[in-house]
Amino acid sequence: MVDMDADWPLPRPINFFKESRRPADSPTPDADSIASTFSSLAAPVVAEAVRRARELSTNCDAEGFHQLRVAFRKLRALYWAYSPYLGEEATAHATEEFKRLAAVAGGTRDWDIAGDLLKAAQASRASMGILVAAAKEKRAQAVAHSQTMIKCDDVESFLNDVLLRAQMQLESSCNDLPIRDFAEDRVRRAERALKKRSRYASRNETAHEEDLHDVRKAGKKLRYLLEFFQPVIKGGHDRTIKELTSVQNKLGLFNDIAASETLIRSASFDDVPPEVVQESLQWLEKQKCRRMRAAARRVRTIAG
Structure with missing residues (x-):
């Protein structure tokens, strides 16, 4: 896995993709170019990822972790779509980090699912109770790990930077397509x-x-x-x-x-x-x- 911190230092947030909504009088997507459509598609996903990352420090709800992982998966799909114009190296740098962040967020979700399955097994196997309790402890450890590894400011800084770089690349190569x-x-x-x-x-x-x-x-x-x-x-x-x-x-x-x-x-x-x-x-x-x-x-x- 690429060491993003070593190879691509993260700047302070530039707020390029802050939460926002498309103005009512903005052009419809079918009138846009490949370059301009990228930002309109990426912005709401980025806003969702940043919001969910921010909530992790105070809320360890299972759905929050799940939606954070989904946001990073959507960004990977979007980068795959635009990869012919973004280039192999830029796509690999971004998607590897999306994948890593999704995996970190997914650790808690995975133990949630395993715990629920073990509870279902416990209904007919009373001895399973001790394993259910152990899975709950593993889930708590996964929450702590996610909160340590996913810092909202770092996530926002990374996303702002990597998507701005992509936007600039697209505008230079396919702004009128x-x-x-x-x-x-x-x-x-x-x-x-x-x-x-x-x-x-x-x-x-x-x-x-x-x-x-x-x-x-x-x-x-x-x-x-x-x-x-x-x-x-x-x-x-x-x-x-x-x-x-x-x-x-x-x-x-x-x-x-x-x-x-x-x-x-x-x-x-x-x-x-x-x-x-x-x-x-x-x-x-x-x-x-x-x-x-x-x-x-x-x-x-x-x-x-």
Whole structure:
């Protein structure tokens, strides 16, 4: 992973992307260029990320961590869309940091999900209570880690700087290029990537976890791009977004269990008997197999 602090010192906030709304008399997106549309799409996502980062110091609500992670994922998708004009190096620098910040924010969310699953297991296995308590402690540690690693001023400074650099690059290379053809091309590429991933995951009767995870990521990218570019691309895409959301929900249920199983396997629980941990893993494995079959069926519909 690139060391952003070493290779790209962060300046003080310049407030270029402060929370704001598009003026009522501003041009509609379909009249804008590739360069001007970038800032209008990025600004609300940046504002959301900064707001959520600010709230972390006083609020450890699960939804806050989740929405912060989503904001960074959306920025990664947006950078992928504009990467032909931003360049490989600039895109890699930004997206690696988006990915790191999303992972830090996601640690708390992951323990929230694992804790909820263990509580469900506890309903039929009273011995699981000690592991539920241990997961709650792990969640508290994840909150402390996130609060230490994600400082609002640093996040705002980084986002202001990296997006201003992107804006300047776009204005110098494609300020007069219309947005529609570009947006439609990037969406088509994301659609082809999702179809390819889905067909690959469906090649065997038994799906693999990694392949389903790749389909989930490709589906998220496409959904985010459709949400970003819907005002400027031809045809209504509400139905496609709705279908993608449904598929994502099904894949998400499977991913939650698979990720929780990995999380518990990799964690150390000093005060939890090994047999209790093993019992939880056996329960999660059964749930995972059931969810995997349901997820694989949805993926086959995409592949077809």
